[in-house]
Amino acid sequence: MAEKRDYYEVLGVGKDASDGELKKAFRSLARKYHPDKNPDDSDSEHMFKEVQEAYAVLSNPDQRRQYDMFGHDSPGGSPFGPSGFQGVNINLDDLFSGGFESIFSGMFGGGGRTNRGRRGSDVLLRHTITLEEIYNEAEIEISANLSAACGTCNGTGAKTANDIQTCSTCGGEGRVVRQARVGPFVQQMVSDCPDCNGQGKTIRNPCSDCRGSGSEKREQKLRMSIPQGAEDGLRLRQRGKGEYILNGQPGDLYIQLEVEPHAWFERDGPDLIMALPLGYPEMMLGTQVELPHIDGKPLIIDVPAGAKPSETLVIRGRGMPRRRGRGQGDVTILLKLHVPEKIDKSMRSTLKDMLPSFGLPPNDVEDAVRREAEDRRN
Ligand SMILES: [Zn+2]
Numbered sequence: 001m002a003e004k005r006d007y008y009e010v011l012g013v014g015k016d017a018s019d020g021e022l023k024k025a026f027r028s029l030a031r032k033y034h035p036d037k038n039p040d041d042s043d044s045e046h047m048f049k050e051v052q053e054a055y056a057v058l059s060n061p062d063q064r065r066q067y068d069m070f071g072h073d074s075p076g077g078s079p080f081g082p083s084g085f086q087g088v089n090i091n092l093d094d095l096f097s098g099g100f101e102s103i104f105s106g107m108f109g110g111g112g113r114t115n116r117g118r119r120g121s122d123v124l125l126r127h128t129i130t131l132e133e134i135y136n137e138a139e140i141e142i143s144a145n146l147s148a149a150c151g152t153c154n155g156t157g158a159k160t161a162n163d164i165q166t167c168s169t170c171g172g173e174g175r176v177v178r179q180a181r182v183g184p185f186v187q188q189m190v191s192d193c194p195d196c197n198g199q200g201k202t203i204r205n206p207c208s209d210c211r212g213s214g215s216e217k218r219e220q221k222l223r224m225s226i227p228q229g230a231e232d233g234l235r236l237r238q239r240g241k242g243e244y245i246l247n248g249q250p251g252d253l254y255i256q257l258e259v260e261p262h263a264w265f266e267r268d269g270p271d272l273i274m275a276l277p278l279g280y281p282e283m284m285l286g287t288q289v290e291l292p293h294i295d296g297k298p299l300i301i302d303v304p305a306g307a308k309p310s311e312t313l314v315i316r317g318r319g320m321p322r323r324r325g326r327g328q329g330d331v332t333i334l335l336k337l338h339v340p341e342k343i344d345k346s347m348r349s350t351l352k353d354m355l356p357s358f359g360l361p362p363n364d365v366e367d368a369v370r371r372e373a374e375d376r377r378n
């Protein structure tokens with residue numbers, strides 16, 4: 001067998017040739033020796049293959065570095081596997097358009113090792129929380145039965161460290177290379193090792209506590225801060241606290257906040273809304289009502305004299321915190337008329353006494369209806 005020629009010599013470029021120079025040299029030589037242009041010429045065929053091989057190696061930075069250091073005697077043998085370079089099918093047209101580049105870039109198993117990365121499942125937990133807690137606590141602590149590395153085997157899944165062995169099928173690489181012949185060409189296919197599921201390791205004696213899975217459920221305490229203005233359904237993420245997985249990345253844990261309905265407040269973003277039932281005398285005379293509030297200080301509602309049902313009062317800045325520390329929302333109070341379900345005899349006679357002063361005179365009804373409509377429409 002003839003001595004293998006130097007790749008730079010084959011392409012007719014210097015050792016410091018740039019990528020562009022390599023490409024240009026390859027393109028012109030490949031066109032010159034392309035089989036379509038030189039039918040039944042075994043010398044051209046040989047040159048065409050030689051040029052391809054030189055370009056395949058020199059256009060790949062890793063392979064070029066190796067070649068610069070070791071020449072053709074690279075440790076580990078030919079980068080193209082035991083059968084050496086087999087040539088690739090390049091269209092003459094591709095040599096003009098540049099479509100050949102993808103063929104070469106995929107030649108060495110996709111240009112380096114890509115770790116597909118096993119990852120554990122994400123876990124979703126629901127955490128019930130009160131409005132008061134959202135308002136007052138910066139942090140919550142939850143404890144839950146969560147997946148973690150098995151304490152007995154430290155998450156390795158093996159009984160002892162000696163039980164972890166390098167997979168003999170793939171030699172610990174986790175990947176196997178198959179060579180498939182497609183017509184006159186040999187294609188290299190890289191896939192996960194079937195014997196170790198791409199992990200590169202096998203376990204001789206599995207840990208008896210986790211049965212080789214490397215994970216166990218354990219009661220764990222987690223602290224997390226509640227963002228300002230947190231609302232029902234908000235998901236807080238704890239990276240890596242999800243499902244533990246052998247030889248992989250653990251999943252994430254999501255805590256979904258479920259806000260318990262408050263005894264009287266409804267929530268509209270940072271604003272709190274409530275209804276206040278008052279009797280007729282209180283509306284007429286005005287009153288002051290005091291209620292316990294989520295901020296720990298009493299909420300004092302001043303109802304002015306002559307207040308009407310369905311009117312609203314607003315107390316500024318006593319609602320929930322707004323997002324990103326921009327103050328607080330308001331408390332809106334809707335006034336409602338409280339009508340007792342039952343009245344006794346003495347109350348009935350008191351009300352009858354009140355009729356002449358507070359009731360509507362019968363001949364004023366139409367006027368009153370008209371005035372109400374005008375007010376309502378303004
Ligand atoms: Zn394997």
Ligand SMILES: [Zn+2]
Pocket residue numbers: 150151152153154155156157158207208209210211212214215
């Ligand atoms: Zn274990």
